Amino acid sequence: MTSTSSDASTSPGMDPMRRKVLRTAAWLGTLSLGTGLATVRDAEANAMDIVLPSTSEAVTPFQVAIPPGALRDLKVRLAATRFPEKETVDDWSEGVPLAKMKALVEYWRSSYDMHRLERRLNSVPQYRTQIDGLGIHFLHVRSKHENALPIVLTHGWPGSVIEFLKVIGPLTDPTAHGGTADDAFHVVIPSLPGYGFSDKPTERGWGIPHIARAWAVLMKRLGYTSWVAQGGDWGAGVTTWMAKQHVEGLKAIHLNLPILFPPPVEGEPTAEEKVALAKGAAFANYGMGYSKLQSTRPQTIGYSLSDSPSGQAAWIYEKFAQWSDTNNEPERELSRDEMLDNITLYWLANTGASSARLYFESFATDFSLQKLDIPVGVSIFPGEIAQPPRIWGERTYSKLFYWNEVAKGGHFAAFEQPSIFVAELRACFSRMR
Numbered sequence: 001m002t003s004t005s006s007d008a009s010t011s012p013g014m015d016p017m018r019r020k021v022l023r024t025a026a027w028l029g030t031l032s033l034g035t036g037l038a039t040v041r042d043a044e045a046n047a048m049d050i051v052l053p054s055t056s057e058a059v060t061p062f063q064v065a066i067p068p069g070a071l072r073d074l075k076v077r078l079a080a081t082r083f084p085e086k087e088t089v090d091d092w093s094e095g096v097p098l099a100k101m102k103a104l105v106e107y108w109r110s111s112y113d114m115h116r117l118e119r120r121l122n123s124v125p126q127y128r129t130q131i132d133g134l135g136i137h138f139l140h141v142r143s144k145h146e147n148a149l150p151i152v153l154t155h156g157w158p159g160s161v162i163e164f165l166k167v168i169g170p171l172t173d174p175t176a177h178g179g180t181a182d183d184a185f186h187v188v189i190p191s192l193p194g195y196g197f198s199d200k201p202t203e204r205g206w207g208i209p210h211i212a213r214a215w216a217v218l219m220k221r222l223g224y225t226s227w228v229a230q231g232g233d234w235g236a237g238v239t240t241w242m243a244k245q246h247v248e249g250l251k252a253i254h255l256n257l258p259i260l261f262p263p264p265v266e267g268e269p270t271a272e273e274k275v276a277l278a279k280g281a282a283f284a285n286y287g288m289g290y291s292k293l294q295s296t297r298p299q300t301i302g303y304s305l306s307d308s309p310s311g312q313a314a315w316i317y318e319k320f321a322q323w324s325d326t327n328n329e330p331e332r333e334l335s336r337d338e339m340l341d342n343i344t345l346y347w348l349a350n351t352g353a354s355s356a357r358l359y360f361e362s363f364a365t366d367f368s369l370q371k372l373d374i375p376v377g378v379s380i381f382p383g384e385i386a387q388p389p390r391i392w393g394e395r396t397y398s399k400l401f402y403w404n405e406v407a408k409g410g411h412f413a414a415f416e417q418p419s420i421f422v423a424e425l426r427a428c429f430s431r432m433r
Contacts, residue, residue, distance in 0.1 A: 048073045050348060052197060055128050055135035059221060062126045062137060062197065064118045070348055071114045074309055078109035081310040092328050093286075096318045104317060105310050107336050108343075117341045117348075120165060128197070129221060131214045134206070137197035138190035139164075140222065143172040148184035149433055150224040151425070152215055156233020156257075157294075157355055158316040159412060160196050161189045162342045166418040171425065182433065183426045190218060192234060194354030196345055201354070207361035208237040209245065216247035225249050228429055232256040232413055234358060234367075243372045252375035252432045254402070254425060256413045260369055260388040264395040272389045283385055287322070290315070294359035302353020309347045316343050323411035325383025333416045369396060377402030377428035381417070383410025402428040 047067040053060070083102060087094045124139050139161055142148070151171070155163050164187075170177035171185040191198040193206045193214075215238065219227050227249050231239035236257040243253050261280065265273060293301055305312045320330040320339055330339065346352060376397040380387065382405070390403050404424065409417035 049350070050197075052135060052137075052199065053128065055130035055199075057130055057221070059127050059129045062128045064121045064126070064197065066115070066118050066348060074114070074344075074347065075109055077309050078105055081105055081308070083310075092318075092322060096314050096321070100321075101310070101314055101317070104313060104336065104340075108309075108313065108340055112337060112340050112344075114344075116337060117162075117344050120162075120341060124165065124168065126197075129218070131217050132210070134193055134201060134214075135199040136190055136193070136214065136218065137161075138188060138218065139168070140186075140188050141168050141172050142186045143184040145174075145181045145184035147181070147433075148172070148186045149429060150186040150188065150219065150222075150227035151429075152188045152190065152219055152227065152229045153414075154190065154215070154229070154231040154235030154238045155192065155195075156231070156235045156237075157195075157358065158319050158342070158346070159233065159415070160342050160345050161191055162338075162345060163412055163415040164189050167414050167422050170418070170422040174426070177422070179422075179426060182430070185425070185429075186224070188219065188222065188224075190215060192238075192355075192358065194357055195351055196349055200351070201357070204361065207358070208234065208366045209241045209362075211238050212241035212245055212247060215242060216245075216249065219249055226251055228252045228254070228432060230254040230256075230425060233411065237362065237367045240370050240372065241366065243374045243376065244370045246374065250374065252377065252401075252429065253372075254377040254379070254428045256379050256381060256421075256424075257384060257386065257411070258376075258378045258388060258393055258396075259367065260392040260396055261386070262369060263388070264369065264392050266395070270389070270391075273391070276387050276389055276392075279387055287385065290319075291359055291363055294356035295363045296360070298353055298356035298360045301356055305346075305352025305356075306350055312347050312352055313340075313343045315352075316346060320412070323383070323385055324416055325381065325408055325410035326416075334412075338415070371396055371398070373398045375399045375401050375432065378404075379413070379421075379424040379428070380405040381409035381411070381413050381420075382406070383408070383416075384413075385411055401431065404428075 048070045083098060086098045125141055126139055128135050128137050153164050155161060168187055171187050174183035175181060193211060194200045228251055229239045229242055236255045236259055239253045239255060240259055242250050263277060269277060305315060320334060321328045324330045324333060326332045376399060378393055393400050393403055406420050409420055414421040
């Protein structure tokens with residue numbers, strides 16, 4: 001026996017009125033399905049928030065996917081920027097000069113490749129994993145040299161994992177970058193909680209001592225049992241607290257901003273100490289407004305940073321100018337594209353408030369001098385905001401085994417001077433292999 005299927009609405013014996021009703025219902029169903037799919041497509045195209053995937057203790061590959069609507073919204077907001085009047089001084093003492101800011105915003109709106117950030121990050125192996133209930137984003141690049149030394153590099157504010165992209169190749173593949181196999185590192189670069197594509201804490205408690213413990217969990221989860229750590233800015237704080245806590249597996253650390261404040265002065269300061277003390281006092285008086293604000297009212301400043309990309313850009317660009325070794329001309333060492341990669345990450349991930357909260361958590365309490373008794377190496381860059389003398393390091397770090405003052409570079413050491421930064425890590429950790 002065979003049977004054939006046909007549209008019920010075309011059956012010869014069907015009542016004409018019923019046939020009409022069935023055809024109308026079928027047409028409406030098709031229209032509804034098409035409208036539903038179009039609605040989904042429109043919602044996807046107009047989405048403006050990056051939705052991070054859920055995490056577990058598993059280490060899960062991650063790729064950045066920026067919604068097209070987020071980029072359209074960014075351009076609209078940049079074009080609608082309402083600038084303040086020109087500053088009343090002829091330098092940077094009031095902040096970013098109006099002409100500089102207008103030029104940066106216009107370049108971001110009209111010339112910057114809005115997909116550049118996505119491509120750069122997705123060219124590096126990225127992952128997310130959950131630690132203490134929080135999803136942590138990180139880059140992880142293993143060297144082809146099996147005896148490579150594992151290292152965790154931690155960024156600060158207003159930086160991100162972007163700071164380290166130029167040093168991954170030389171660190172993991174030294175034979176292709178002027179080194180030997182003995183210089184190789186396996187590199188892990190996490191995003192701090194509330195930064196980049198790590199989750200944002202929803203309650204108190206994620207200060208730098210907690211982050212230090214979390215990084216130790218991460219390194220163990222990746223299979224590393226003996227490793228070293230490096231950091232500047234908040235990264236120096238996290239790295240210092242890893243050493244302070246003697247986290248499992250850590251054998252030595254390197255700092256490009258040793259946290260030697262309050263200064264460990266003993267007796268009458270030497271001439272060198274007086275210079276360092278004067279520089280520290282000047283920074284405290286004229287350069288720390290941002291930290292006071294973020295330490296006390298991160299939520300309030302967050303409304304401005306979350307609403308205005310130009311405001312977020314100015315908040316970060318000023319630090320690139322004033323903390324780099326460039327005499328307020330950061331473009332001498334960092335291209336506009338490089339700086340905007342970092343700024344764009346803050347904007348698209350909407351981390352103005354969440355990144356500032358780390359100051360609320362730790363700046364007045366944990367970000368201070370800590371006596372350490374594990375091997376410590378230090379590199380002093382001439383444009384850094386603090387220039388401590390070696391004697392302060394010797395009074396604080398009982399196993400200070402490396403101290404070097406380099407020729408150029410500032411607060412953003414790896415970002416500004418990747419070759420010098422790599423050379424310092426190779427030299428510092430050569431005796432730890």
